[in-house]
Amino acid sequence: MCCRLEFGMKASGMRMVTRSWSREPGAGPRGIGEEAAPLGRGEAAAGTQWHFFAEGRKSHRPMRRQRKAQSLSVAYEASDDEKGEGTELLKVPSWEPQDWQQQLANIRTMRSGKDAPVDQLGTEHCYDPSAPPKVQRYQVLLSLMLSSQTKDQVTAGAMQRLRARGLTVDSILQTDDSTLGTLIYPVGFWRNKVKYIKQTSAILQQRYGGDIPASVAELVALPGVGPKMAHLAMAVAWGTVSGIAVDTHVHRIANRLKWTKKVTKSPEETRRALEEWLPRNLWSEINGLLVGFGQQTCLPVRPRCQACLNQAMCPAAHRL
Numbered sequence: 001m002c003c004r005l006e007f008g009m010k011a012s013g014m015r016m017v018t019r020s021w022s023r024e025p026g027a028g029p030r031g032i033g034e035e036a037a038p039l040g041r042g043e044a045a046a047g048t049q050w051h052f053f054a055e056g057r058k059s060h061r062p063m064r065r066q067r068k069a070q071s072l073s074v075a076y077e078a079s080d081d082e083k084g085e086g087t088e089l090l091k092v093p094s095w096e097p098q099d100w101q102q103q104l105a106n107i108r109t110m111r112s113g114k115d116a117p118v119d120q121l122g123t124e125h126c127y128d129p130s131a132p133p134k135v136q137r138y139q140v141l142l143s144l145m146l147s148s149q150t151k152d153q154v155t156a157g158a159m160q161r162l163r164a165r166g167l168t169v170d171s172i173l174q175t176d177d178s179t180l181g182t183l184i185y186p187v188g189f190w191r192n193k194v195k196y197i198k199q200t201s202a203i204l205q206q207r208y209g210g211d212i213p214a215s216v217a218e219l220v221a222l223p224g225v226g227p228k229m230a231h232l233a234m235a236v237a238w239g240t241v242s243g244i245a246v247d248t249h250v251h252r253i254a255n256r257l258k259w260t261k262k263v264t265k266s267p268e269e270t271r272r273a274l275e276e277w278l279p280r281n282l283w284s285e286i287n288g289l290l291v292g293f294g295q296q297t298c299l300p301v302r303p304r305c306q307a308c309l310n311q312a313m314c315p316a317a318h319r320l
Contacts, residue, residue: 096277097259099313104282106309107293116292121152123236126159128167134211137237138204139167141212141219144229145197149188152295158184169210172201196224216242227268235284244278245287246271249294256298256316 097103127139142162147155161183165171172180181194200222204210212233213219219230227243234242244250246267254260260273278286297304305317 094277095261097257100257100259103257103310103313104289107289110297110309111289111292114292116295117152118288118291118295121156122288122291123147123232126156128163134209135168137212137233138169138210139163140237141200141225141229141233142167142172142197144232145193145200145224146184146187148193148224148226148229154187158187169201169205172197173205193224199223200225212237214238214240227271231271232287241280241284244271244274244283246274247287247291248300249291249298250274250287252300253290253294253298256314257310258315 123140123143126143127136129136131139139159143155143159146158159167162172165175165183175183177194177198180197181190184190184193184197187193203222204212213222214234216227216230216234219225219233220227225233228245228247231243231245234240235245246254248267251264251267251270254270254274255263259278260270261276262273264270264273274286275283294300297308305311305314308314308317311317
């Protein structure tokens with residue numbers, strides 16, 4: 001499609017015309033919200049041919065040999081008013097891992113039994129479904145705080161002991177540190193978690209009426225709550241998919257399968273890398289799938305590659 005721009009030059013009696021082509025041959029549609037790559041210096045001039053026409057007067061300059069016009073690729077982003085009115089947007093192809101769809105399908109097959117620890121003892125199973133909604137959400141957040149650096153079996157045991165005493169914001173604040181430590185032991189870093197649980201519970205009582213925040217930003221501002229916990233809390237407690245929850249299992253497997261453009265050094269870096277290409281409709285299931293897969297097959301040490309359906313297409317299989 002060709003765009004024609006005309007600029008009137010009243011003072012000189014001349015007008016300037018330029019033509020540009022918005023697509024190169026074979027270019028696909030660009031997605032909404034994606035911006036065209038900025039042009040480098042000189043690219044605009046090199047890709048556009050200017051023609052000057054004298055109107056009513058003769059030019060005394062010698063005629064120059066015209067060069068063949070070159071095309072200028074420009075991607076336009078429609079405004080909010082223009083979207084949905086037949087505007088064709090160009091889509092810049094994004095990076096995605098090789099064979100990821102088949103790898104994901106194989107992981108789904110291997111996880112079809114739903115018999116990993118996370119399937120029976122994960123956060124979704126640690127709260128009291130008969131409690132008021134506000135209390136349920138608080139219990140979800142507490143189970144996530146306990147789960148850091150802790151196996152699901154240990155977290156579930158600690159939650160059972162806490163629930164047996166009536167697990168609410170008020171009951172936790174009324175429990176002394178020594179008793180609380182005894183109830184949650186032997187979760188990882190239990191002494192620190194006693195402190196964080198008390199501090200967070202006090203904040204929830206003072207600022208949120210005993211409920212938990214409904215945004216990732218507010219959740220991660222609570223003592224002892226990290227990004228993974230926040231995204232899982234949004235999903236389980238509020239039913240909102242705010243991002244991919246990445247723990248050590250997801251972080252490890254994503255790097256082994258090369259589901260990131262480059263090696264990532266932290267779960268949070270892995271989360272950002274995955275969200276760049278993984279379709280959003282898959283974000284809610286990817287944590288549970290990969291955590292269980294990591295618990296049963298893709299172990300941190302001595303992974304069971306021989307039993308893995310992805311062995312032939314896993315970049316890491318030959319060196320583990």
